[in-house]
Amino acid sequence: xxxxxxxxxxxxAEGYPEHFEPPRGRAWTMAFGPGLVRGAWMAxxxxxxxxxxVVALRAWWGWSxxxxxxxxxxxxxxxxxPIGFLAGIGSFDYWLHYVSGxxxxxEDHSGHGARTWRDYFKVNTxxxxxxxxxxxxxxxxxxxxxxxxxLFRAELAQPGLQFVDSQxxxxxxxxxxxLMIFLFIIPAFAGLANFAVPLMLGAPDMAFPRxxxxxxxxxxxxxxxxxxxxxxxxxxFASGWTAYAPLSEGQPMGQTFFxxxxxxxxxxxxxxxxxxxxxxxxxxxxxxxxxRMPLLVxxxxxxxxxxxxxTPFIAGSQFFVMFDRIMHTDFFTPEGGGYVLGYQHIxxxxxxxxxxIMMLPGFGIVSEVISTMARKPIFGYRLxxxxxxxxxxxxxxxxAHHMFVAGMADWLRVPMxxxxxxxxxxxxxxxxxxxxxxxRGRIRLNTPMLFALGFVTMFVIGGLSxxxxxxxPIDIHASDTYFxxxxxxxxxxxxxxxxxxxGVYYWFPKMTGRMYDERLGKLxxxxxxxxxxxxxxxxxxxxxxGMPRRVFDYxxxxxxxxxxxxxxxxxxxxxxxxxxYNIVTSWTRGPVAESNPWRAHTLEWQVxxxxxxxxxxxxxxxVGGPYEYGVPGARHAVMSPAKEHVAExxxxxx
Numbered sequence: 001x002x003x004x005x006x007x008x009x010x011x012x013a014e015g016y017p018e019h020f021e022p023p024r025g026r027a028w029t030m031a032f033g034p035g036l037v038r039g040a041w042m043a044x045x046x047x048x049x050x051x052x053x054v055v056a057l058r059a060w061w062g063w064s065x066x067x068x069x070x071x072x073x074x075x076x077x078x079x080x081x082p083i084g085f086l087a088g089i090g091s092f093d094y095w096l097h098y099v100s101g102x103x104x105x106x107e108d109h110s111g112h113g114a115r116t117w118r119d120y121f122k123v124n125t126x127x128x129x130x131x132x133x134x135x136x137x138x139x140x141x142x143x144x145x146x147x148x149x150x151l152f153r154a155e156l157a158q159p160g161l162q163f164v165d166s167q168x169x170x171x172x173x174x175x176x177x178x179l180m181i182f183l184f185i186i187p188a189f190a191g192l193a194n195f196a197v198p199l200m201l202g203a204p205d206m207a208f209p210r211x212x213x214x215x216x217x218x219x220x221x222x223x224x225x226x227x228x229x230x231x232x233x234x235x236x237f238a239s240g241w242t243a244y245a246p247l248s249e250g251q252p253m254g255q256t257f258f259x260x261x262x263x264x265x266x267x268x269x270x271x272x273x274x275x276x277x278x279x280x281x282x283x284x285x286x287x288x289x290x291x292r293m294p295l296l297v298x299x300x301x302x303x304x305x306x307x308x309x310x311t312p313f314i315a316g317s318q319f320f321v322m323f324d325r326i327m328h329t330d331f332f333t334p335e336g337g338g339y340v341l342g343y344q345h346i347x348x349x350x351x352x353x354x355x356x357i358m359m360l361p362g363f364g365i366v367s368e369v370i371s372t373m374a375r376k377p378i379f380g381y382r383l384x385x386x387x388x389x390x391x392x393x394x395x396x397x398x399x400a401h402h403m404f405v406a407g408m409a410d411w412l413r414v415p416m417x418x419x420x421x422x423x424x425x426x427x428x429x430x431x432x433x434x435x436x437x438x439x440r441g442r443i444r445l446n447t448p449m450l451f452a453l454g455f456v457t458m459f460v461i462g463g464l465s466x467x468x469x470x471x472x473p474i475d476i477h478a479s480d481t482y483f484x485x486x487x488x489x490x491x492x493x494x495x496x497x498x499x500x501x502x503g504v505y506y507w508f509p510k511m512t513g514r515m516y517d518e519r520l521g522k523l524x525x526x527x528x529x530x531x532x533x534x535x536x537x538x539x540x541x542x543x544x545x546g547m548p549r550r551v552f553d554y555x556x557x558x559x560x561x562x563x564x565x566x567x568x569x570x571x572x573x574x575x576x577x578x579x580x581y582n583i584v585t586s587w588t589r590g591p592v593a594e595s596n597p598w599r600a601h602t603l604e605w606q607v608x609x610x611x612x613x614x615x616x617x618x619x620x621x622x623v624g625g626p627y628e629y630g631v632p633g634a635r636h637a638v639m640s641p642a643k644e645h646v647a648e649x650x651x652x653x654x
Contacts, residue, residue: 204615516583
């Protein structure tokens, strides 16, 4: 096409109609086009504008001193700079371009899908690319959090102070827990679901692709904010990941980095959850009723409801603490009449449902893996889905069992104990269902299945200790001891992290088009399984013997067991190196994977590995359930738009 003359006497770019805005040159694009370069200079520029705004307003109002470093950091570095960075990398370009009334641009889908490795470092609207971005980012923060754990376990190998002072120790423990919860477990599940759920539904993408991309880019902002707390005077936040008031209100400046980092991580979770809800409700393939959805989809549906309802509560609690710290309000300061216990009520109203936010997606992953590798339908499929909803409802009625020794009203203890024990019922349904699914199955003990079975056993141990802690008298004795540390790690590492590993190995061929090394995968599992139990099981004993948690020093009587625990934790950390080596080498030069190496029934395995950019060349027609292994002639879906063929399949299935 030749250049055309426009109405103003100029010429439109060759190859584009008159109303299209011509593309810019390469040099302009490098410096001013969306990307990390523009993100960096825009973030720095907006930091300066934020600082100038603070100084100008304080001078106008006559507040002295005009320069307050703490407030400048909050406004400039922790609020304005992230917005500038997001604008710089192109998160808002689509909306701002049309809001500003500029000429129409051709939609060439250049920001959708990964054609080279560079596309993973840009704002991308493809749910598969975003899922991998999530996973790589979360494993980066998992590595840093694990290194912090090894540092403070080295300190705890012997009584007394060896390597770090008490404030640094508390900072390492606090940032470790925060990274593992807010920057690994929750978003890693979001990454796996981002990749798999639209494919399982037969959808071409998530409902809101640009919002999906924005929700990912909020994560590294939150993670860097948590890590940057080490660089400010006084060091990192040291009040634990719970950040109880009024302890958190008297902490150094690093505590504010926690307050703001939680806001960015929480905003990411809420955006992702809303996207999942709309996608699951509105974008299912023809024939995909709710009772034909895979259990991973059910799990993410209920998890998203939990996130949307609960996450604003932790955001509110951290805003209140920050207002007390910076604006001198009195929400939680007892001297000003604040309600100190109110912080714990608000925090745990989010944070106990957050335990299920960190568990329910894992339940879905394990259901997929066990059914596929045992070659059997899920036992009690509908009851499994309904138990997810039961956990969703009951999860909001158990928060105060974290506060049995906090001084709350005595009459609340027994009702909260009853609801805490009651929630074991829908969870127990799942364990019995998985066990029944395994019964007389044709079990393949490959790496995903090993991690799934490891999860079931470890989660049962964590669940049993949770039942003990739900009982008021036992909880009073074990509260704030290492028994709690053992319990939460059996639930969140033996539970959530094992299922994340199972999911990564299970969908690795689909994500990359390559097969991982099975021998290294099994070595990773067994080394992780043994060292995990050696690390955390003895903590039950030392806790019940009276060793308090969150302390940098302890009695000589616990020295030998702590030395053993520290050695085992180093082995646990080393096992992760095997995983990284296996994933990296397999991704670059592993054997080419088949489209369906597991012979699974769900929709994501009916397309190529990796899938096409828009997932399906034909609209899938769902004609049966997702787990009908061993049922003659059963099919989950057919890749054909022919209505008569679909009707024939549905008749055969019926």
